[in-house]
Amino acid sequence: MATLNLSPQTHLTVHQFAEYFFPSLVEKLRADVGLALRDALHISHSIIHKLKGRFKRDIQHPIPVFQKALAIIVDKETRKYRILLEKNFGLSEAQFIEMQKQLQEGDESLFEHIFMSHFDTTMTVLKRKHRASHQDAYDATMNAMLIFCRKLKQGDIQYGNLQFLFIRIATHRFLNWIKRQGKTEAFTEFDISEELPVYDEETYELLGQAFAKLGDGCRDLLNAFYYSEQTLQQVSEQTQRSYAAIRKQKQRCMEKLRGFFNQLK
């Protein structure tokens, strides 16, 4: 692994070894495991931290002793990492944070790409495990995607096991639906209570037209609240305007929107 001019007989402390070998460890993780630089750095730090825990700080050992210990930790950590990726739709924690950031900035493309790639799998789980019909599985998964999108923007979902959580939400939606049809008992294990009312297409169309009539300022502000799910506080910080001013502007924009909507209706 190391390309430094150190002989195997060289004795080092664990800290010296870590300092010398850290860059080659990062490179090895990038080349062999195919990690992005950010993830390779993150895992390398974790590996080195574990290595340091195995040796006394001031005692020197020959390099092969550290290399042997390192190989075991690397193997264990990369296996853990792969399992973690598997549980999170192939996303590393850094990629998850990036996706969340993009969502909060109004860009849903990465989110869509990831969740649509796993849409079919989730439907299959619902069909096999809960005997959902194709359409019910589709609707429940679609609904789960909407909830996931909103919750991610609001920062309510943590990295860890996104796939499990996504399937749980879809399952909850499906079971809730059949409960309303009187087919089964309530499913209360998982709490996702918010449900938005559904309006007819004409209402959405008119609302879209009314929204388009607003000025740029109002459109941006309402988009920040309802599309990007930002709070008054976040918008206030981003725009460097006072909380009260933003609240007042939001109120005015909502009134304008309502006015345009009622003119069109």
Add this chain to the structure above:
Amino acid sequence: MNSLDKYQNADLSPNELSEITDQLMRSKYDYDRQQRWKNTLAHKYQVNRQSSTPRRRRLYFYVAGAAAAFALLLTLALPLLSDAPPSYQKMVDEYLSADFYEHKDRLKGDQNVAELELLAATAYNRKDFATAIDLYTQIIETGTPNFEHYFFLGLSELYSNNYTAAITHLRQAKQLNPNSRFRQETQWFLALSLLKSDSLVEGRQLLMAIKPDEWNYEKAQLLLQALE
């Protein structure tokens, strides 16, 4: 009184207005997302709400065929039954509002795409066409424009109902690269823009040039029927 009735008729307190606007806007954004996702799921991932088992698929084709025939009949009969604007105009509007053409390249995660392009594509996909137009114009003015920039600038103008500008930019896209990967799309949207600006002869010619195996052939045929 439901929330929509309240929104339209009643005197609302600031809190009620906030609550109902919240419901309406979030519900609308969810609706838009669902339409967009359904489309992408069907075209990119071959996942449809309708099951694709052979029996159902056959039934689907029968139903779709009957629906298409009915739609065609309706299209032909409408001009005779009403004084409304010509039906091809309505059809163009329907096509434009129902099938939003997404900038899919953002999905590929190409890290070399310049920041302005990313911003423009993001604004476009968010349907913030005013911003998309500004950004694409900036790209064209400052950089080395390619057909894609003109294509999405043209689409942004078209979705903003600026048909003359849409025609200009879609023509520029076509001129820059007549055989681009957006050739069929450019032809289709240029035809729609021409119809919207009442340039019927050229619009019809472009629709007629769409071949049976090309994108939106069926829709083009329906439009041609409506134009007769």
